[in-house]
Amino acid sequence: MPPELLPVFAPWFDLAGLAVFAASGALAAARRAQTMVTLAFFAIITGVGGGTVRDLLIGAPVFWVHDSRAAGVCLTVALVIWMTPERWWRGAALDWFDAIGLAAYAVYGAAKALRYGVPPLPAALMGVVTACVGGVIRDVVAGEPSIIMRPELYVTAAALAAALFVGLTLLGAPAAVAATLAALAGFALRAAAIRFRLALPAYRGRR
Template identity: 55%
Template sequence: MDRLTATLAVLDYAAVAVFGATGALAAARRQHDIVTFGFFAAITGVGGGTLRDLLIGAPVFWVGRPAYIIVCLSAAAAVWILGPRRFRGHTLTWLDALGMAAYAVVGALKALSWHVPPFSAVVMGVLTATFGGVIRDVLAHEPSVLLQRQLYVTPALAGAAAFVVLSLVGMPTIPAGVAGFGIALTIRAGAILWNWSLPGFGGPTDAGG
């Protein structure tokens, strides 16, 4: 395994683990049992990547490599063992931001590797980064991340687009991925800390994105 492949594999597993932890934390808020913890972690961790692979015609990534599900279940077990006192109120939000930024790049890269056109690769990055969180919120009966005023889709879009554009102009994959990740995380962090939003239809106060 070369350095690039190894780095991408680590990033992919890390994103799955982080998203899996957010799923388990959502289950913790509802005081569910350990089995539900695992289910929430798995569906959140692999949901976005599953949709991406189905859309681009690739084998669903976790079916042949069950280690991804094991990573999700391990994240759920960690949340269960550590208990709610170890996780402050914004833990889920920040973990979700990290997972979103990583998956925006990973999703776009996977699409490009399957010769998906650049514009569609950006869309795949956004879907990979956001769909797992949408499923998590629906299952947990939480307000969807897509309906909040803070920027959420926009950071994923910016990160995926930056990665694809930098790749097209010849930047090596790892620096391009780091740049895309950094852009997505920076914008999302600004939204969390300072409530960044885009003007919404009908006036500046009806914002979202």
């Protein structure tokens, strides 16, 4: 992928994913009537968790350690949730925001991995790691069943976005076009899963 094109869309995809996942982390604490400190902690570990694992695996500097905007976004989101009434965050609204963040972060993670010379298949997997690991950490710390242990199309949507971005890039598509199409495809699949309760078939063992 031409590295000069990455900065065109990367900051927006990165910040979108950070904000949405930080919100889901803060809400996990808010729904248990926790303190502002706990909300901030959950926002940070959820927002930066996937990107941290990705950067460690691809040998990149851990992004939020070198860029204060990441922690700033997470803390701001936690503060907003802390100061707003619970009724604002009920219903499926957060699921739709999460779908946006999932697709954006999957594309961003794959793009960064390619930029650091990771081969195509592992780069796509790094997109999935970026999009999903923060939520896994949130669920483990909160003592909830992890999203990856449910059959609904969640990780699959991240995989579609990341794989499509890598595939389009290999075919020579401009990075901005590849990123936009891949993110839209990932979001569309996740949105369909939310709207129509789509799920993968579960393992039933031998019969």
